[in-house]
Each structure stands twice: as structure tokens, then as C-alpha cells.
Amino acid sequence: MPTPTKVFQRGVSLIELIVFIVVVSIALLVLVGVYRNATINNADPLIRMRALEAAQSLLDEIIALKYDESTPTGGIPACSTAGAPNCTNAPENNMNDVDDYHNFSDLPYPGAPGYQRSVQVTTANNIKRITVRVTTPTNETFLLTAERANF
Template sequence: MHTDAQKNVCFKKHEGVSLIELVVFIVIVSLAGAALFKVYSYSQAQSADPLVQVRALELAQSRLDEILALKYDANTPTGGIPACGSTAVGAVACNNTPDLDMNDVDDFNNITDEPYSFNVTKKTSSGGQTTIMVKYTRQVTVVTTGNVKLVSVIVTAPTGLVVPLAAQKANF
């Protein structure tokens, strides 16, 4: 038979946690914390991307709007009628030649500029400073096919993001 002393030894009440349980708990919490930190740091690194994308799109759109507001050709009369190169009375031939006047669509062919460029100075972890050049590059090409000119504007952001926009300008 079992005595009361033997029962207490066999069925002793557990209090606290064992060392193994504590180590397992610490490992699980550490892994979860590391995963959350990685997600947080990734989201922080990508938080400026929408701003960069919008700025690149605005730069492309502004140049495209500027070009499309101009005449089809240097020989196109104000109002566009009669269209250059047409058989209408008083129409003159289109020259489709870029010049430095920037008064028609052709003048922007193969124009590259950096409309939004600046230097950013950041402090390094060692106490020094580093300067980073932030620049957006904008390139325009104009391809004439018949009575239509395809205007392409490509903006390259500092992150390497490329935003292309294109529109057609017709000779009417």
C-alpha cells in the first residue's frame, strides 16, 4: 500500500516553469519579433516609393502637356487650318524639322533634361557626412508617321523607376 508520504512524492504539485519551457518561449518570441521587425523595416524602406512614382509621373505629364499644346509643325498656321501638307487652298508643306524655337512638336525631339535635381546630405553612423545626388532624368522623342506624331516622354527616377508616357498629335 501507498502511504501519504509516497503519494506526496509521486504527485507533487508543479510550480513555475522549467528551464526548457523558458528557453522555448524565448526562442519563439525572438523569431516572431525578428519577423515583425523585418516587415516593419521593409515597409519603412518602401514608404517613399509612392512619392517618387507620383513625382516622376507629374514630370512626364507636365512635359507631355507642354508639347501637345504646341502646333503640329512650324508651318502650321494658328488654329491649324489649313493643315500643313494638305491639298487645301493656302496650305504649305510641313517641314518636320526640329529647331531651337521650341514652338512646335518637332522641336522637342531628342531633348533630355533633369528637371528636378538636388543634393541630399546625410549623416553616417560613423559621424561623418555623405552627399547623395537625387535627380530625375526626362527624355522626349518624337516619331512622325504620315500625319501623326508620336510623342514619348520617359522619366527615370533616382530609384531606377522608369515612367513612360506617350501621346499622338495629329495634323488636322
């Protein structure tokens, strides 16, 4: 009579299969969450860059202007100094000096709604602080500030 041979079974049990499915589904949920977050925020760098460009361009435009309406071309002598007219430090409507931009606001990108730009100019100790605020379509606010001295 022949000797019976041992039969080895290979495979996985039902418990092992369930544990594998649970582990894979948790890992898949984490990966999908990361991809979802990346997809939602992929335009944010472009929006932020446009906001900073809008703020910087207006700030550069304002800083290039004269300190005050009474400041002579070239800035010498500075207004309110000996032999020079007094500084007015009052906004006019001709937009030819720094303080004319106080409370100015506009839409820097008419074709891209949602961007809003505004300017505040304050004067202290003969220094004008210019603050440009840009609000993006995602309601983020960017501030750029510079100071303009009387010279």
C-alpha cells in the same frame, strides 16, 4: 500523526522555456523584417509622384503646341493638305511645334538631383508620337506617351 499534504509545484520546465524563446524570437525577426522593408520604401510614393508630375507637365506643354512649323495658327488647313504648305517634320531650335522637342532632355527639379527627363518624337502616317521618359533617383523609369494628329 498528521497526514502529509501533497505539494503541487507550479512553473515551467527548461524545455518549455527554450521553446517559448525560440518561437518569440522567430516572430520578432519576421516583424522586424516587415518594419525594415516599410521604412526603406516609405519615400518611394513621393519619388514616383514627382516623376509622373514631371512627365505629365512636359507632355502637356508639348501637346499644346502646333503639329508642325508649317501648320497655321488654329491648325486649319492642316499642313500637307490641299491649299496648305507641306509639313517639314524636322526639328528646329525655336521650340514652337511638337517635333522641336525631339531628343530634348533636362533636369526637372534642379534642387532635387537624380531626376532626368527626355523626349522622343516619332512621325508615322501623319501622326506624331511623343514619349516622355523620366528617370528617378532610385533608377526607376516612367514613360508617358501621347499622339498628336495633323489637324
